[in-house]
Amino acid sequence: MTAQVITISSGKGGVGKTTTVANIAVALAADGAKVVCVDGDIGLRNLDVVMGLENRIVYDIVDVIEGRCKLRQAMIRDKHFPELYLIPAAQTRDKNSVSPSDMTRLCNELRPEADFVLIDSPAGIERGFRNAIAPADRVLVVTNPEVSAVRDADRVVGILEAEEKRSTALIINRLNPILVKQHDMLSAEDVLDLLGIQLIGIVPEDEGVLVGSNRGVPVAQDAKSRAGQAFRNIAKRIRGDEVPFLDLEKQSGLWDRIQKMAGKK
Amino acid sequence: MMSWFGGRKRSAESAKERLQLVLIHDRTDLSPAELTALKDELIQVISRHVDIDADSVLIDLQHDGRSQRLVADIPLRNVTRRSAG
Numbered sequence: 024m025t026a027q028v029i030t031i032s033s034g035k036g037g038v039g040k041t042t043t044v045a046n047i048a049v050a051l052a053a054d055g056a057k058v059v060c061v062d063g064d065i066g067l068r069n070l071d072v073v074m075g076l077e078n079r080i081v082y083d084i085v086d087v088i089e090g091r092c093k094l095r096q097a098m099i100r101d102k103h104f105p106e107l108y109l110i111p112a113a114q115t116r117d118k119n120s121v122s123p124s125d126m127t128r129l130c131n132e133l134r135p136e137a138d139f140v141l142i143d144s145p146a147g148i149e150r151g152f153r154n155a156i157a158p159a160d161r162v163l164v165v166t167n168p169e170v171s172a173v174r175d176a177d178r179v180v181g182i183l184e185a186e187e188k189r190s191t192a193l194i195i196n197r198l199n200p201i202l203v204k205q206h207d208m209l210s211a212e213d214v215l216d217l218l219g220i221q222l223i224g225i226v227p228e229d230e231g232v233l234v235g236s237n238r239g240v241p242v243a244q245d246a247k248s249r250a251g252q253a254f255r256n257i258a259k260r261i262r263g264d265e266v267p268f269l270d271l272e273k274q275s276g277l278w279d280r281i282q283k284m285a286g287k288k
Numbered sequence: 289m290m291s292w293f294g295g296r297k298r299s300a301e302s303a304k305e306r307l308q309l310v311l312i313h314d315r316t317d318l319s320p321a322e323l324t325a326l327k328d329e330l331i332q333v334i335s336r337h338v339d340i341d342a343d344s345v346l347i348d349l350q351h352d353g354r355s356q357r358l359v360a361d362i363p364l365r366n367v368t369r370r371s372a373g
């Protein structure tokens with residue numbers, strides 16, 4: 024096994040990075056992949072609660088880096104999927120306790136152990152973000168169809184270009200098809216046109232996401248959820264499958280145009 | 289696409305137009321004021337060599353995917369018209 028290391032980033036906070044990591048991880052694991060999630064948001068850890076694993080934490084990422092425990096000891100096994108693990112962030116330390124080369128070393132140690140390593144990046148474009156992208160083979164940039172989130176995503180894409188991280192793809196989260204239809208929300212097509220990068224997923228606004236995080240069970244485990252379906256589709260595209268984009272905006276014909284823009288037709 | 293509501297632009301359209309400008313300036317690190325200064329200087333320099341129709345000059349930043357270009361359309365005046373006038 025040689026894991027692909029994928030970092031989920033955004034620039035702006037609160038757009039759905041942690042939600043995306045948890046859901047893609049669950050979807051990949053449900054398909055039989057071995058997945059290790061790394062919470063890179065040191066000082067503001069959240070991936071543990073979103074995945075429902077907060078009560079199982081003994082060691083964290085800083086313990087591994089500073090040699091207080093073995094890598095294995097900091098890998099918390101998921102409740103539902105035996106091949107899904109979380110390495111939690113340290114809650115009482117700051118981002119400077121980890122360096123980009125620490126992250127690269129940690130991921131290199133994980134590569135032979137897994138199919139995918141997913142890193143949850145903190146908001147911002149400083150140290151924590153730099154740590155999170157250092158080991159990445161691929162970066163997924165999450166944005167919302169909203170002015171400041173798109174602007175911040177553009178900054179992040181610009182930095183990734185400068186760092187020559189070539190494999191960058193976009194996730195548009197919290198799209199509300201009704202608002203798009205009444206021209207009060209940027210459409211997926213608008214966002215793609217503005218950012219000019221490849222699209223890997225469109226996730227609708229879905230209250231199931233909140234319910235899932237209340238319970239600590241990511242919505243991708245709910246077969247009926249629209250957002251869950253969107254996250255499962257992203258997981259399939261990560262594995263290289265061609266999956267049509269969700270028909271969120273059937274009436275407007277937008278779906279067809281997006282398929283074309285993504286080169287699927 | 290123009291859709292109007294109570295005489296006002298629909299908000300998605302405003303968002304897109306505003307973002308187009310903001311992103312170009314963010315990416316090039318060129319403020320609107322600097323762009324105006326650049327245009328003025330460009331017109332001055334070119335006028336030193338040829339007679340141009342300064343009012344019809346179009347100089348703008350455009351984006352194509354993730355790359356920006358400065359596009360200039362500078363109409364030149366005819367020499368015949370110049371000597372006649």
Ligand SMILES: Nc1ncnc2c1ncn2[C@@H]1O[C@H](COP(=O)(O)OP(=O)(O)O)[C@@H](O)[C@H]1O
Pocket residue numbers: 033035036037038039040041042043069196197198226227228229230232233236250
């Ligand atoms: N598709 C969605 N539909 C509804 N709520 C969402 C969706 N994605 C994220 N959220 C909510 O948005 C909030 C921020 O998400 P989170 O993943 O913590 O963002 P980040 O990690 O980028 O700060 C959370 O309350 C989450 O439940």
Ligand SMILES: [Mg+2]
Pocket residue numbers: 040041042064069143
């Ligand atoms: Mg987060």
